[in-house]
Amino acid sequence: MDPTSPDTTRDLFADLVAAIAAGRDRAAFVKLFEHFAPRVKSYLMRLGCQAAEADELAQESLLAVWQKAATFDRRQSAVSTWLFTIARNKRIDAIRRARRPELDPEDPALVPATPEQADQILQAAQSARQLHTAIAGLPEDQRELLVLAFFQEKSHSDIAVATGLPLGTVKSRIRLAMQRLRAVIEER
Amino acid sequence: MVAAAIPQFRPGGQPAHHLSEELLLAYATGGLSEAVALVAAAHLTLCPSCRAELARAQAIGGALVEATPPVAMQAGALDRLLARLDQPAPPAEERLTAGSRDRDIPGPLRAYLPADAENLPWRKVIAGLYEYKLDLPGHQGMASLLRIIPGKAMPQHTHRGHEMTLVLRGDFDDKTGHYGAGDLALTDDTVDHQPVAGAHADCIALAVTDAPLKLTGTFGRLLNPFIRF
Numbered sequence: 001m002d003p004t005s006p007d008t009t010r011d012l013f014a015d016l017v018a019a020i021a022a023g024r025d026r027a028a029f030v031k032l033f034e035h036f037a038p039r040v041k042s043y044l045m046r047l048g049c050q051a052a053e054a055d056e057l058a059q060e061s062l063l064a065v066w067q068k069a070a071t072f073d074r075r076q077s078a079v080s081t082w083l084f085t086i087a088r089n090k091r092i093d094a095i096r097r098a099r100r101p102e103l104d105p106e107d108p109a110l111v112p113a114t115p116e117q118a119d120q121i122l123q124a125a126q127s128a129r130q131l132h133t134a135i136a137g138l139p140e141d142q143r144e145l146l147v148l149a150f151f152q153e154k155s156h157s158d159i160a161v162a163t164g165l166p167l168g169t170v171k172s173r174i175r176l177a178m179q180r181l182r183a184v185i186e187e188r
Numbered sequence: 189m190v191a192a193a194i195p196q197f198r199p200g201g202q203p204a205h206h207l208s209e210e211l212l213l214a215y216a217t218g219g220l221s222e223a224v225a226l227v228a229a230a231h232l233t234l235c236p237s238c239r240a241e242l243a244r245a246q247a248i249g250g251a252l253v254e255a256t257p258p259v260a261m262q263a264g265a266l267d268r269l270l271a272r273l274d275q276p277a278p279p280a281e282e283r284l285t286a287g288s289r290d291r292d293i294p295g296p297l298r299a300y301l302p303a304d305a306e307n308l309p310w311r312k313v314i315a316g317l318y319e320y321k322l323d324l325p326g327h328q329g330m331a332s333l334l335r336i337i338p339g340k341a342m343p344q345h346t347h348r349g350h351e352m353t354l355v356l357r358g359d360f361d362d363k364t365g366h367y368g369a370g371d372l373a374l375t376d377d378t379v380d381h382q383p384v385a386g387a388h389a390d391c392i393a394l395a396v397t398d399a400p401l402k403l404t405g406t407f408g409r410l411l412n413p414f415i416r417f
């Protein structure tokens with residue numbers, strides 16, 4: 001079965017992570033590596049990493065998947081989302097020595113979500129496949145701005161300067177793209 | 189004299205003033221400075237509504253990574269990595285064992301505090317206003333815990349950049365609204381404001397600016413040389 005097949009709602013990558021957690025399954029790891037390492041590398045290069053460093057950090061990210069497979073909770077996130085946050089953290093740690101303040105789901109100070117909010121979080125976690133399809137269907141100008149906002153860590157005003165678009169246009173296009181994707185998440 | 193606003197009690201004690209969409213997105217992508225990320229992570233701890241927003245932003249981030257055109261890995265990368273799989277994993281990241289055990293202070297912030305809020309080495313700024321500066325090397329603006337006694341007004345001020353104030357205990361009012369525990373007040377250089385602490389308890393807030401504050405009131409001009417905001 002092709003884990004990238006868009007017509008399935010089950011995150012088959014999560015099955016591969018489960019196989020690693022259950023039995024140190026190296027074949028499952030190879031499949032994850034082959035799909036995700038080149039994408040994580042591409043993402044890191046878009047963030048401004050040189051090719052060699054991006055390669056290194058993509059390897060470290062996949063190694064973290066192997067080491068932390070048992071902590072992955074498929075109800076709380078898609079594998080792509082998990083890798084997105086792992087790679088993001090690897091990069092922050094590589095470029096700055098500062099501490100990285102981070103939300104801790106086990107924090108005793110955590111204000112609990114209402115059942116409705118907990119549902120919203122699960123909905124987001126389970127919409128990876130639909131989001132992928134929706135992103136492919138966004139108008140080019142919206143997708144490009146979304147990618148800039150996400151991958152190049154630029155503020156809306158930086159994007160306005162870089163693209164020559166008025167700030168208001170940048171803000172409204174990003175908001176439109178986000179609304180469209182949110183609708184996809186909430187339809188689930 | 190206007191009667192003090194009645195604090196609005198919210199269902200489940202959840203915040204009413206939130207991270208902006210732009211800040212939330214930047215937190216999701218790792219684009220915030222340490223000081224601003226600290227405010228964001230602390231608010232997220234106290235705000236399930238922003239956590240749901242974050243889950244959406246991260247799902248979109250994951251889908252964008254998924255949709256990005258792959259770039260081939262270096263030859264031999266997989267083999268080198270496979271050779272490392274049997275090495276023992278590094279010990280789990282140490283939890284920062286901070287001195288603060290306050291259960292109502294968000295964990296990301298507790299990591300910066302050497303003691304409980306009661307026992308911090310507070311520095312008196314003016315009568316009724318105390319400050320504890322966080323250790324954030326390289327941060328240009330202010331990054332402090334502020335403690336304001338009940339009913340005390342802060343010096344009137346504007347900002348050269350942005351100010352983020354996250355209420356941890358107590359509450360305050362300014363002309364932009366009422367802020368209780370978990371609420372995040374975001375102001376910029378267009379706002380000249382004078383927060384006043386609520387009447388019933390000390391207000392403790394995390395305040396971060398990305399540029400030094402500019403004091404504007406008479407009081408402020410007098411104090412300016414002494415407050416190294």
Ligand SMILES: [Zn+2]
Binds near residue numbers: 203206235238
């Ligand atoms: Zn919020």
